[in-house]
Amino acid sequence: MSNQLEMRTVYNETLIELAEADERIVLLEADLMRATGTKPFSERFPARTVNVGVAEANMVCIAAGFSTTGKIPFANSFATFASRRVFDQFFISANYARLNVKLVGSDPGITAALNGGTHMAFEDLGIMRTIPGLVVFEPSDPVSLRKLVQCTAEHQGCSYMRLHRGMANILYEQDEQFELGKGKLLRTGKDIALIATGVVMVNEALKAAEMLAKDGIFASVVDMHTIKPIDRELIVQLAETCSVIVSCENHQVINGLGSAIAEVLVETLPVPMARIGVKDMFGEVGSFDYLIDRFELTAAHIVSQSRQLLLRK
Amino acid sequence: MLSEQDLFLLKEKANQIRILTLEAIGYLGVGHVGGCMSLVEVLTLLYYRHMQVDPQDPRKRDRDQLVLSKGHAGPTLYSILADKGFFPGEWLHTLNKGGTRLPSHCDRNLTPGIDMTTGSLGQGLSAAIGIALGNRLDGINSTVYAIIGDGESNEGQVWEAAQAAAQFKLNHLIVFTDSNRLQLDGFMNEVMNIEDLVAKWHSFGWFTQRVDGHDFKQMDEAVILAKGQEAKPSMIILDTIKGKGVAFAENQPANHNMKLDYATAQQVISMLQSGIGEEHE
Numbered sequence: 342m343s344n345q346l347e348m349r350t351v352y353n354e355t356l357i358e359l360a361e362a363d364e365r366i367v368l369l370e371a372d373l374m375r376a377t378g379t380k381p382f383s384e385r386f387p388a389r390t391v392n393v394g395v396a397e398a399n400m401v402c403i404a405a406g407f408s409t410t411g412k413i414p415f416a417n418s419f420a421t422f423a424s425r426r427v428f429d430q431f432f433i434s435a436n437y438a439r440l441n442v443k444l445v446g447s448d449p450g451i452t453a454a455l456n457g458g459t460h461m462a463f464e465d466l467g468i469m470r471t472i473p474g475l476v477v478f479e480p481s482d483p484v485s486l487r488k489l490v491q492c493t494a495e496h497q498g499c500s501y502m503r504l505h506r507g508m509a510n511i512l513y514e515q516d517e518q519f520e521l522g523k524g525k526l527l528r529t530g531k532d533i534a535l536i537a538t539g540v541v542m543v544n545e546a547l548k549a550a551e552m553l554a555k556d557g558i559f560a561s562v563v564d565m566h567t568i569k570p571i572d573r574e575l576i577v578q579l580a581e582t583c584s585v586i587v588s589c590e591n592h593q594v595i596n597g598l599g600s601a602i603a604e605v606l607v608e609t610l611p612v613p614m615a616r617i618g619v620k621d622m623f624g625e626v627g628s629f630d631y632l633i634d635r636f637e638l639t640a641a642h643i644v645s646q647s648r649q650l651l652l653r654k
Numbered sequence: 655m656l657s658e659q660d661l662f663l664l665k666e667k668a669n670q671i672r673i674l675t676l677e678a679i680g681y682l683g684v685g686h687v688g689g690c691m692s693l694v695e696v697l698t699l700l701y702y703r704h705m706q707v708d709p710q711d712p713r714k715r716d717r718d719q720l721v722l723s724k725g726h727a728g729p730t731l732y733s734i735l736a737d738k739g740f741f742p743g744e745w746l747h748t749l750n751k752g753g754t755r756l757p758s759h760c761d762r763n764l765t766p767g768i769d770m771t772t773g774s775l776g777q778g779l780s781a782a783i784g785i786a787l788g789n790r791l792d793g794i795n796s797t798v799y800a801i802i803g804d805g806e807s808n809e810g811q812v813w814e815a816a817q818a819a820a821q822f823k824l825n826h827l828i829v830f831t832d833s834n835r836l837q838l839d840g841f842m843n844e845v846m847n848i849e850d851l852v853a854k855w856h857s858f859g860w861f862t863q864r865v866d867g868h869d870f871k872q873m874d875e876a877v878i879l880a881k882g883q884e885a886k887p888s889m890i891i892l893d894t895i896k897g898k899g900v901a902f903a904e905n906q907p908a909n910h911n912m913k914l915d916y917a918t919a920q921q922v923i924s925m926l927q928s929g930i931g932e933e934h935e
Contacts, residue, residue: 367791391787391822399814402777406721406784409762409770410792414784429774430811434781438771439763 345508346483348540349378349447352504355490356382356415360389366494367407369393369416371400376506377417377447401427401444405434408441413494419453420446420462420503428468436472436499443493447504449479449539450591451632453624461624462503467596469501470569476521477569479503481543484513485525485566492521505540512543512564524572530559533647534579537589538565538598541638542617546589548640553647560647571601573609580610585650587615589643594618613653615646656874660703664870667737668698672899673923674733678746678756680919685749686726686758688909692834692894693727693801695868700799701734704877709739712766718796719769719785723778724803724832725759726911732756732765740767776809778802779829783815786824797881800829805837807848813858819887820859827887828880829860832867834896838910855889867892899926 356379360366367389374380374392383390391407393400397418404414416423423431423446435442446465453460469477476496480486486504493500500521512527519525524536527543528550537546543564550560561583565572579586586606588599599616606612619636633639656664672694679685701707705718722731729749736743741755748754755764759773769785772778782800789796802812819827831851839845848854855862861883865872873892880888896910897903900922903912 388791393814393818394821396811396814396818398777398811399780399783399818402780402811402815403784403787403818406770406781406786407788409781409785410715410788412788412791430777430780433774434771434777438761 344511346511347507348483348486348505348509351483351486352490353378353381355487357385359491359494360386363413363494365411365413367391367412367414369400369404369414371395371397371418371422373418376419378506379417397422397427398430401430401442402434404442405438405440413441413443415443415445417445417447419460420449420465421460423501424462424465424468432472436475440499441497442499443502444499445502445504447506449503449505450541450619451629451636451638452505452507452541452591454629454632455626457626458624463593463619463624464596465503466568466590466592466598467600470596470601474498475569476500476567478521478567479539480566481538481540481564482509482512484511484515484517485519485564488517488519489521489566492519496521503539509540510544519566522567522570522572524566524575525564526561526575527564528560528562530561531582532559533651534561534563534583534586535589535643535647536563536565536576536579536586536598536602538568539591541591541633542589545638545640545643549643549647552640552644558647558651565598568598568601571605573605576602576605577609580606580612585613585654587617587643587647587650589617591638592618594620613650615650617643617646656871661870664698664702667702668694669926669929671698671730671733671737673926674737674746675730676900676914676919676923678729678733678749679914680916681747682749682751683915684911684913685729686911687900687903687914688834688836688896688912689724689727689803689832690730691898691900692832692867692896693730694898695870696801696830696873696892697730697734699870699873699877701738703874705799706796707767709767712740716794716796719798721770721772721778721782721785721798721800722760723772723800724775724806725772725778728756728758728760731760731768735765735767741765775803775806776811779812779815782827782829783819783822783824786827787822789826795826798827800827802829802831804831804833804835804842804848804851807831807851808846816855816858816860823885824887825883825885828877829887829889831889831891832894833891834894836896836905836907836910840907851891859886860889861886862889862891864891864893867894868898901925
């Protein structure tokens with residue numbers, strides 16, 4: 342399909358563009374360059390590419406040291422290793438030290454598919470959300486990916502980006518502007534608000550909205566690309582206009598997007614809410630199509646949860 | 655080479671730093687006496703003989719840098735930084751008090767002259783590699799020093815960093831292991847033995863030396879040899895005495911983090927003050 346692009350290719354191209362304009366940009370890898378798609382960057386900027394081998398902890402602390410010299414390091418790994426394996430390194434050497442490390446975790450949630458449960462990050466957003474001041478985001482399409490990577494390069498401080506590796510629908514016009522911490526209203530409806538994050542769930546939420554519309558239920562759909570800081574204003578506005586909210590994430594319902602939204606609602610305008618996400622389960626191996634159904638993340642699941650939720654309105 | 659005069663001045667300075675550090679810990683009543691005392695000589699040698707740093711411009715881009723990976727030895731480094739004028743000496747009496755600029759473990763955002771935040775053991779050597787890589791990209795030839803503990807070397811990440819620094823041929827990286835042979839729970843050969851350190855670092859591709867960590871001449875010569883390396887990072891293993899200079903604490907497993915009340919600290923300080931007189935004669 343011509344309206345799709347491979348996310349890792351867009352990520353790599355964006356990094357090269359940034360690095361051409363700004364010599365502070367450096368790339369750190371832990372032997373996953375072929376997977377994260379940054380080989381072209383390393384060929385274009387060999388001196389600014391550091392591959393540490395299979396040693397993610399070392400990579401994150403090298404990135405921290407690098408940033409003390411004014412460099413802007415992007416450090417890549419799979420979302421599992423970038424979060425679970427190096428939490429203390431990222432917490433202390435990068436964040437507690439108030440440095441400027443851009444950590445990127447690819448293959449989030451069920452997109453790890455055939456790599457299976459060991460490689461399936463359902464908790465990385467939750468892990469990262471507990472780090473004070475960290476910016477945590479997950480782009481939903483190639484355009485927002487490009488723009489948000491530019492935003493995070495300009496941001497002074499650490500960030501964690503969840504990167505969908507494969508193909509993704511283009512959802513935005515090329516000139517759409519993005520801001521970290523400001524969600525995007527993709528579709529406006531008065532009956533229910535579907536707040537989603539990431540490629541998989543924003544697309545499923547859009548499909549669910551179409552399905553609901555056929556039954557005369559009009560849903561707002563939000564691309565909540567930034568999980569922290571969460572867009573409180575937009576959440577409250579949706580609670581006011583729609584009165585019920587469904588969160589949609591390719592992640593545990595514990596401490597991810599749904600939790601972040603619920604925290605805002607209970608302190609501002611409590612409204613009935615449902616959380617679409619993985620329900621306190623470990624990942625497992627399988628095809629994407631198997632897993633999205635197994636963990637109840639499809640548009641059909643969103644529709645069914647939405648109907649139940651509307652009964653509470 | 656150190657002249658006799660250099661040597662005399664370094665010894666005198668080390669004694670002064672030891673006293674300042676014990677004062678700071680004594681003022682608080684508790685601290686990492688063991689690891690602070692074992693590092694007095696090496697830190698004195700670095701800051702008064704080898705490192706190019708500017709107290710007026712602590713973040714000067716081409717300065718030499720030190721990552722004190724065993725961050726709990728911060729108080730010794732604070733005494734040196736205060737003595738060199740990075741911040742007022744009175745700060746030393748605020749060690750570990752609420753709101754202090756001198757926390758138990760080094761913090762680059764709180765203390766002028768601290769180059770890297772440390773305290774979670776195993777991470778500092780990796781950070782030092784990052785600093786050395788950043789310097790290389792910017793064409794800066796200054797030296798990045800790091801100090802790790804022998805107990806700290808139980809951490810797997812130390813050996814990840816050992817591979818990387820050799821792979822990247824970081825010849826401007828000079829690392830010391832404070833081999834005081836004690837870790838928090840006891841003697842290393844009883845808890846988790848890390849020897850043979852020379853064989854280990856050598857086999858990882860480092861230019862490796864082992865010297866007496868309280869002997870300025872040996873350490874100075876080792877640093878000069880390390881600086882002459884063209885393709886290898888350097889490891890200098892320092893045989894030290896944990897608690898050095900505090901007679902009742904030397905080599906005691908309980909000295910890692912111990913009580914040291916003000917009166918006791920003053921007694922030790924008096925002994926140290928008289929000790930230097932003897933060395934003159």
